[in-house]
Amino acid sequence: QRQADLIAQWLLLGFIHGVMNTDNMTVSGETIDYGPCAFMDAFSANKVFSSIDQNGRYAYQNQPAIGQWNLARLAESLLTLFPGDEDTAVEQATAILKDYSRIHSQAWEQGMARKLGFSQVEAGDLQRTATLLELMEEGRLDYTLLFRRLSHITQAQDDRSPVMTLLDLPDCRKTSNLERNLHEWLDEWQQQLAQREQDATCASQRMLAANPAIIPRNHRVAEAIAAAERGDYSVFETLLQALSDPYKEHAEYLAYQQPPQPEEKVQRTFCGT
16 A cells, blocks of 8 residues: 555656666655656656666556556565465465555545545546646646646636646647647636535645645756766755745745756666766
8 A cells, every 4th residue: 555655646746766676665665766766847658767767667657567566576475474375375465466556546546636626536537637648748748837837727717828838839730739628628627626626725725735836857956966076065955945845936946946948858867866
């Protein structure tokens, strides 16, 4: 349950563990030894940063299944401690492992409901989320900024331009189609919020508590490392201070909310990172 919940949290924050080997998981359910990890900027379900993960084994969307695979290896090492013969032990261990997918899916769906302002999960939410993620991938929408800005437009009369300006498509025709589809999604989402949540302010506050304003963006981490290698730790200290209260928007750390410029993008991370 701890692992299933933890990996759901990773996905909800756009986090990608760099090396999800069996020795990099712990029964305490903590994130350890994440090596060449990173947080996504533009959403991509298959995003990989680790320079050693050539085939995408630990890509963003693969993390839940890898977690279960790792737990299966743990189960194999414990089989001799189960009561009964080997076949009975395998049967018992398999039954326990089958719970993993249910626990993980439930944690992720509940987390996504909160990110979208809903107090509970209802029919249709899973498809709504899937559609949004498809739009985000097509439009290369920034994962963290998109959810954060949605937190400020929970009502139909709210200005949508901060969300729409996140679209990144050079092809005007595609951009027009995507804009229309995104507006349609926003219409339906806002209608659902109005029907299901009596207090729009509470919905917005729920979202602000689930969608961080600041994450340790890769280009900021790279900037801090480069400065530290020159003996200047002030860049790291400022980044650490900005991240100390990630769910609040502080004017002095506004720059830390912004995605990287094209020349600042980090495509690969390494164990030293």
